[in-house]
Amino acid sequence: MIAFEHVGKRYGGRFEALANIDFRVRRGEMVFLTGHSGAGKSSLLRLIMRLERPSRGRVRVAGHDIDRLHHSQIPFYRRQIGVVFQDHQLLFDRSIFHNVALPLEIQGVEHREAARRVRASLDKVGLLHREAALPIELSGGEQQRVGIARAVVNKPALLLADEPTGNLDPQLSADIMTLFEDFNRIGTTVMVASHDLALIARLRHRTLRLHDGRLVADEEVA
């Protein structure tokens, strides 16, 4: 599903965020990406989302060299990826329902079908009863679940999460991770960047460890 082939990323010609990253993630796998802050986790995710282009090497997603995507194809490429952000990136001027509906609105899904899928998605994260609320009325954990509902409403083949539990207490963090495991169980490829090592160790999934922009460990869990 994801293949990094000797990928390097420099910013401003000097700072080397990533160097010689080489790994593959199979379809349907769940992978943790870990490392100290500044190790390059976010840069790696941004490369997959095609927000950045590699300075060297090649990034292939779903069999395509995404560096060669025409800029007009990029939006359509991004629609295949669900992304969960640490700061959830919800829009505060509209309800939970409309936040989750946003990807479907962008794709022009018909209203009734969109409403059905939004409710299914909110139901999955346990927030169906809050659909009319504004994001500001929700707790941090709930906001993060809305972010997840938005990321999966489109049934993406690949789900990326950047520090999704960054600001949450251990119990809420565990709940969020369980949600990701649920989506992985139905076939979604999941990649979660996190520095919550204790939680990651407990969940027993393959873990990619970054250190100063280098991939220092790739630990498969049997």
Place this chain on the structure above:
Amino acid sequence: MSRESPPSPRGAHTHRPTSGVRWRAWARHHRTMAVDSGRRLLRRPLGSLLTMLAIAIALVLPAGLWLTLDSARLLDAELEESATLTAYLEIGIEEGEAGRIEEALAAQEGVAGTRLITAAEGMAEFQQALGLRDALTRLESNPLPASVVVRPADPDPEAVRKLAETLEGIPGVDEVRLDLAWLERLRHLAELGQRFTLALGVLFGLGVLLVVGNTIRLAVENRRQEIEVVTLIGATHAFVRRPFLYSGAWFGLGGGLLAWGLLTLGSDWLSAPVSALAASYGASFHLPRLGPEGSTILLGCSTLLGWLGAWIAVNRHLAEIRPR
């Protein structure tokens, strides 16, 4: 026919809905954005009104000048129609002789009509016009020559001047006067006015672009987070641009309507003194009003300018917004 679009040969392919569904979704999004951006303007009524007023003021001046010139052109045509030559005959020519000269003039090519004013008639007109009856009756002989007013077939100044030269060559004609200098001056003035209006129109059109562009730039800045988020989850540039383009068009249309109102009010307010002034010069001239055609052009241009200003602003600023 609905069909499943084939996966693109290179690059990612995604589950695409059928073309009919996509078209309906596209039209629906346009409708939604048109209404939504209109509502956004209404949510800040004062700010929106001020922007529209700025647009309206920028439009009123060139539009008003254009209207005035347009009707001045009508006036010009009317004056041209009445452009005549006066051939003064030599002093002392008898009435019978004058009649024959008039016939000779009438027979010339390029002469549409003639009217003889005998020396006596000329004197009578002169006295009446000046109210100098007493002073003039004291003169022993009539100092005025007989004259023939010639209406040229072709009112073009160059043709008229040529005709005047020809007529001057006819025996018995002393001098041919053509009062075209002022007509020509008027025409030059009109042309100057037209160019001036065009230049003003271009400048003020740019002004409208700037006003709308600046407003839209602020709107883009205010919705920066939203733009970043929708870009991250796969919105196309067209999708992001759409609400702003509609805002621009609404601003333009609103400004155009205000300009229309201002023009109508202004023309009502000025019409009485202008007509009176024109009447004092013996012309009938009324300030024109925007007809249906003019109104459509005004509103169309203002809407288009608003849209264009938004387009320029959005494209400039979207390039700067990159999701973090």
